[in-house]
Amino acid sequence: MTTTQNEPGRESAARPGPLLRVREAVKDYPGTRALDHMDFSLEAGEVHALLGENGAGKSTLIKALAGAIALTSGTVEIDGSKVEVRNPQQAQALGISVVHQHGNLVPELSVAENVLMVEGLGRRIGVLVDWRSAHRRTRALLDRIGLPDLDPRREVSSLGAHEQAMVAVAKALASNARVIILDEPTTSLQPAEVDTLFSQMRRLAEEGIGFVFVTHRLNEVFKVCDRITVMRDGGLVGTWQAGELDHDSLVDQLVGAEKAIAHEAFTATAPPREVVLEARGLRGDVLRGVDLQARAGEVVGIASLPGEGAGEVVESLYGMRRVHGEVLIEGTPRRIRNPQQAVAAGMALVPRDRLGQGLVSDLSIRENATLASTKSYRTDPVLRLMRRGRERSEVAEVMAQLSLKSGGLEKEVRTLSGGNAQKVVIGRWLLRQAKVYLLDSPTAAVDVHTKAEIYGLARSLADNGAAVVFTSTELEEFVRVCDRVLVLHDGAVVGELAGDDITVNSIMRLSFGRKSV
Amino acid sequence: MKRTIRLTAAALAVSLSLVGCSMSDDDKPSSNSGDDSSNSDSGKAAGPVEDLSIGFVAVNLNSPSINGIKDQFVKAAEEKGWKVEVFDGQGDQAATNNAASDFISRGVDVIVNNSSPNAQMTGVMKEADAADIPFVSIYGGFVEGVDAEIGTNEFINSTLMTAEMANRLEGKGRVVKLNWTVLQALRDRDAGFKAVMSENPDIEVVREIEVKVPGQVEDSYDQLTNLLQSDKNIDAIWLGWDELAPSAVRAIEEAGLEDKVFAVGFDGNSFAWDLIREGSPYKMEPANPFPLMGDKAIETIETIVGGGTLPSKVVYMKPCLINEQTVPAEGEEPDWENCAFFPGEV
C-alpha cells in the first residue's frame, strides 16, 4: 500500500504547522470503530479531496471536525496548536465550516438572510433589520464567490442548484471560515455548473482558504484537487499529490482488494428481444415530439442537459407530467395520466430522490417492498386482510436474490445504507413483476462498490425480460450500463448512440446540440 | 350618503315609535303585576319614556335561560316602541365588552348587560358613565358602577335549599357538595351552603368536589361514581347547579342508592324539573324567574331614564320552589308571579 508523507502543495513557511491537522483520530460506537487512528492534514490554499466508499469513515471525520460528535481519542490542531471542537459553535469560532450535500440553507429565506444567518443581520434603532447594510455585505460576499449579479433579496428556493451551492459557500465565508468542507456539493449539479463551482473554489483557495472536498465523482477530483486522501474502513489508506494517481489507480485505492468491480462493464451480452415499451410523439411544455422504443433485454439511456428532456421523458412515461402522445406497453396502447395508471400498465420507477420518493423510511423493509403489490397479498377484495406469511417469504426470496444486507426484514428501512435502500425499491418492482423499469439516477450518492452492484441489477432486470430506461447526471454511467442512448437537446431527440459509440464525449456534444459526433 | 339614510331611518323610527308607545300604554296599562309595586317602590315616579335605543349585550345566547331573558326583554321593549340592538358574544367576554363599547360610542340611550359577570365589564361601565349612559344589568351580580342590577339573591336561595336539605336529614348525616366556584352566583351559593353547614355540626361534609368545566356533565358523573363506589354511606348530594342533576341521578341509581340518597340543586332548567317530576333522587331546586327579569329590566330602565330614583340599585326577584308538589306539568312553566318560594307556602 503506497503511502506518501504529505508535502504541502503550497508554501507555508511562516506557519508553525498546517492549517488543519487531525492526528490519530478514533471514534468508537458500540460494536463498530468508525474512525481508526485516522490522520489528515490540510494546508491553507489547497483543495484536498477526501475520498472513500460509503461507510469508510468520511462522514464521521467531518462530523467530528464540525463539532457534531466527539472523538473517542485523537487530536485536532489548527495552525499547529491543539484545539477542542466540542460543538458546532466552537467549530465555527475556529473557522471550520461544512457545506452539506443538500446545503444548509433555508429555502424560504432570501439569499442575504441565509448568508448572514450565522453572523447576524445588522440592526437599526436597536430592533429593525438594517437591510441596506445586509444587502451590501451579502453583495460583497457574492462578488467574492463569482456571483456578482445575484440579487441578495431573492428567495433561495428560486435559485438553481449551483447557485445554491455557491450561496452555501458564501454563507461559510460570512462566518470567516478558513476551512471549508464541501460534502458532495456537486451531486445535483450539471457539468457546466460544476466547472463554475470549481473555478470559484480555486480562486478562494488562492485567498488562503483550505477546502476539503468530498465526492463520489472521481473525474472531478482530478479537475480541482491538489491532494487526495483516501479512507477505507475508518482508517487512512494514503495521501497523494493529485498528479501521482490517475483514475484507475485511484479506484484501486478506493476499493482495495475488489479492484475488478470498479471497471466492469454491464452492457448486454445477448441481442434485445421484442419491443416492450413504445412511446410516440411525446409533447408537453418541455418535450417536443419524442419517440422512444425499449426492447426486452436492453437498457436504454436517455441523456440531456437538465430541464431539456431526459428527466421529463421519465416523468411523462410514469404519468407524473402532463403530455400528449401515445404510450404502448407490449403493443397495447395505455392511458397513463397518473402514477397509479403507470403502475397498472407495468411501469416501475426507481426515483432519484430515494428518501423523498422511493421509500417510507418509518416502515419496515417488508412493508416497503410490497407497497406496490399489496393487492396480490390480500385475502379477498372485501376484508382485504394481508397474508403476512406469504408476504414474508416472498420478500425474503426477492431480497436474497438482490443480496440485501439488513438486520432483518422487519427492520425499518431507515436503518439501511443507500445501496441497500435502493435494493428495496428495486425489490418492490420485482414483486410487482413490472415490465418497464425507469431508473432515474439510481446510483446517486452511493459508493463505487454499490454502484457496480446497481448496474449489475439493471442488467439482470433486462436479462430477465424487462425493458430498462436509464437516466443519470453522471455521463460515465451511460457508458458502463447502456446498450443504446438517446440524447435529447431542447426537448427533442438529437441523436442515438449504440455500442462503442457511447462515450462521455459523444453524449456531451450531442446534448449541447452539436449534431456531428 | 349613508349618513342621510340613517338619519331618515331614525326620524321614521321616532315617529312610528311615538304612535306605538302611546298605543301600548293605553292598551295594556299593566302588562305585568310588578308595575304597581315598582311604581310605589320608586321614590319618585317617572313619567313614560319614549323613543329609547338600547344596546343589549349577552355573553352567550346559546344558553336557554339567557336567551329567554333576551326574548322577554326584546318583546317588552318593542311593545314600548323602543329600539333594541342585540349582540351575542357566543361565550366570548372580550367580544361582548367590545360590542358594548361600540354601542356606547354610537350613542345608544341605555346599555343592558344580559348575564355577563358585571365584574368583568367595569371598563364598559366607566365608558358608559363618561358618556352619561345608564348601565343596567340582568343577572350580572352587583358591582360598583352598575346603575341597576336585576337578579336573585343566590345566598338566600342557597341557605334556604341547604337548610331544607339539613332539615330533611334531621340535622345529621353525610353530604357531598359539587360546585364550580368560578362564577359569582355559584360562589354565593357556596357561601350559603357553608353558612348553614357551620350551624349543623352533626352533618359531615364528606367531599367538596370542584367540577371540571367544560366537561362538567361527564366529570360529575365520573367523580360521583368513583365516590359512591368507595363510600356508600352518603345521605345527600348538593349540586351547585342543576345541569349536574342527570349525572348525579345516574350515579346514585347505578350505585343502587336511589332509596337512600337524594340531591338538591339550583337554576331552573326544564330537564331538571322532569327529573323531579319522575320521582328521581333529585328532589328540589329554586327556579329563578328569568322570564320576569326582562320585564323588570324594562321597568327599571323607565324609572332611571324618566328621572326617577331607585331605592336600591339591586332589584331582587323571587324564585319559585320546585319540588314534587310544585313541579309544573311537562313542557310548562311555573306560575312565576304567584308561585311559592318557602316550602310552607306550598
Add this chain to the structure above:
Amino acid sequence: MSSSTAVAESPRATGPRRETSTSDKLIDVVSRYGTIASLVACVAIFSLLKPDVFATSQNFFNILNQVSILGIIALGLTVALVQGLFDLSLAGMATLGGYLACKWLAEGTFGSPAVAVLVVLALALVIGAFNGVVVAYGGVSAFIVTLAVGSILTGVVLGVSDSQTILSGIPDGFLIMGQGEIGPIPMPVVFLAIVAVVLYVFLEQTQLGRHMYAIGGNAETARLSGIPVKRYALIALGISAACAALGGMIVAANLGVGRPQGVGDTYLLDAFAAAFIGASTLRPGRFHILGTVIGVLLIGVINNGLSIMGVETFWQYAVRGIILLLAVFAASFLVMRRR
C-alpha cells in the same frame, strides 16, 4: 501510517450502523416502555393506597366504563392521525351524533334505536368523507377543514335543537347502549373493545391499513407506488367521524340526555393527548391502536385514582399534562437520537 491489518478484520459497513451506547439503549427502553411502566406504576400505587376501593373488579370495570367514550373517539382519531390528518371536527361530530339520535328517537322519526344509530353513523361517515374530499381534492390542510366543519356542526346542532336538552322520550333500547351490561361488562366497554379490535385489524392487518401507514409516512412514495392516495383521506376522516358520533351516542345513552352543546369538546383534547401518548409507546413516532388504548387507560387510571383518593381537581389536570409531556418528550428524544 495505514493500519491495513486491523482494517481488514473489521466488518464492511454495508449494513445499518446503529449508534447504540448503553445510555442510548436505556433511553430507547424508557421511551418505548415508559408509558406502560407508568401505567403499571399508577395502578400499583393506587392499589396500595386504596386497596379496598381501587383494586376491585368493580372499579376495574368502572375505569373502563369511564374511559370507553374517550377511547372510542381517540381510536377513531388515531386512524386519521396515522395519515397525518388532524380531525378537530370530532367534538362537533360527537355532540351532533348524540343529539340527533336522541332527537329522532324521542320524536319518533325512527322507531328502532338500531336504525337511528346506523343512520347517525352513516351521516357521520358522509360528513367525515366530505372533510376528506376538501382535504384531498381541495388541497386544504385537514387542520383548517375540520376546524371549520366542526364549527359548522356545532352551529347546526344548536340550531336544530334550539339549545334545548332532550331528556324525556328516549327509548330504553337506545339507553342500553350506555347503561346496559353484558355479564359484568358495561356496554360502553363492549363498544370500546369492538372498536379497538376492528380498528386494530383494519390498520395492522389489511391492505387499506398498510396503505394508510405508507401515506402517513411518505405520501409521495405511496403515490409513486401506484396507491390512489387521495381517496384514503376520505376513508380516514370518515372513520374518525363515525367513531366520534358513536362516542357521542354512547354518552347520550349513558346519561340519558341528548345535549346540544359541549358534549364532544370534553373529549377533543383528551383524545389527542391519548393518541400522542400512544404514539410514544412501543413504536415511537407511529400512531397505533394499542398505543392509543394504553394512552386512554393511563388517563383513565390517573383520573379515577386521584378522584378516589380525593385529590383536588387541579392536580388531575396537572398530572395528566406532566405525563403527556414526559411521554412525548421521551419519544422525540429517541427520534432525535436516531438521526
